[in-house]
Amino acid sequence: MIRIGLGKDLHRLVEGRPFVVGGVNIPSERGELGHSDGDVLSHAVIDALLGAAGIGDIGEFFPSNDLQWKDANSIELLKESVERVYQRGWRIINIDCILTCESPKLLPYRQHIRESLATALQIPVDRIFVKGKTNEKVDAVGAGLAVEALVVCLLEHVQS
Numbered sequence: 001m002i003r004i005g006l007g008k009d010l011h012r013l014v015e016g017r018p019f020v021v022g023g024v025n026i027p028s029e030r031g032e033l034g035h036s037d038g039d040v041l042s043h044a045v046i047d048a049l050l051g052a053a054g055i056g057d058i059g060e061f062f063p064s065n066d067l068q069w070k071d072a073n074s075i076e077l078l079k080e081s082v083e084r085v086y087q088r089g090w091r092i093i094n095i096d097c098i099l100t101c102e103s104p105k106l107l108p109y110r111q112h113i114r115e116s117l118a119t120a121l122q123i124p125v126d127r128i129f130v131k132g133k134t135n136e137k138v139d140a141v142g143a144g145l146a147v148e149a150l151v152v153c154l155l156e157h158v159q160s
């Protein structure tokens with residue numbers, strides 16, 4: 001049995017916050033506003049995995065009104081989420097991601113981001129890919145006011 005999952009997230013970008021993508025701090029004048037560290041890519045990966053396994057979603061497991069998750073390291077939330085997925089007998093075939101932001105360019109950090117996520121998910125790095133896009137200066141993302149992540153994943157069930 002295989003299943004597809006879809007995850008999407010968006011965070012506002014503001015001055016004075018770190019720009020965290022897949023657990024990697026990227027030098028930038030602006031970073032994600034959020035209850036946690038605001039790691040938009042990790043959040044979308046969590047939703048893709050939980051959705052594919054039919055377990056729930058990030059808002060259900062890590063509510064933004066819960067002080068326990070204030071300034072939380074999203075990589076830790078990702079580790080906890082994938083553990084639930086693995087416990088139910090699912091394994092990751094692959095994950096593909098698009099991060100859309102006007103600046104900075106993602107390419108110099110891509111391999112580091114892939115390695116960071118692969119380590120958290122306990123998968124080989126070739127099973128996860130990340131593409132950086134701009135929004136062609138259109139809408140809030142294009143104006144540099146927000147960053148968006150879109151993620152698909154494929155899971156296979158290895159236990160009956």
Ligand code: MG
Nearest residue numbers: 009010040043
């Ligand atoms: Mg989020």
